[in-house]
Amino acid sequence: MGDARQPLYRMKADFFKTLGHPARIRVLELLGERDYAVSELLPEVGIEPASLSQQLAILRRTGLVTARRDGLSVSYALTSPRVAELLMVTRAVLTGVVAGQAELLEELIETGSVPESVS
Known part of the structure; x- marks a missing residue:
């Protein structure tokens, strides 16, 4: 490597x-x-x-x-089983990121900062 x-x-x-x-x-x-x-x-x-x-x-x-x-x-x-662990941690991180993005988009729509056509 x-x-x-x-x-x-x-x-x-x-x-x-x-x-x-x-x-x-x-x-x-x-x-x-x-x-x-x-x-x-x-x-x-x-x-x-x-x-x-x-x-x-x-x-x-x-x-x-x-x-x-x-x-x-x-x-x-x-x-090493650590490789599988790394992929599971990555999945958890991405799940959190996506959930955060969805929350942000929802907030923006509620406050009228994003046109409904984007959602």
Whole structure:
């Protein structure tokens, strides 16, 4: 994930860049539930096999997932349950943000600051 001598905030930024793709987030969410074979991930993530392979390679390179060969198939797992925790915390933060935005919009509509057509 980068040079260990770089400042921690840069390493964190690189980490969050790794998370900056919807398919990678979806894969990590699924792996937070259980290990998955690539064939099981495909319909759940909804992208082309080559693209899924590429996203899994990125997650492997950055140490977020591990791959294990089972005969002809390859199964993936999270390297740490903390990854699933991070996604749950992110969900809680976003839920709060969205609720706050909805409240603000409601207030603005009530005070007449926003035309009804926006709501």
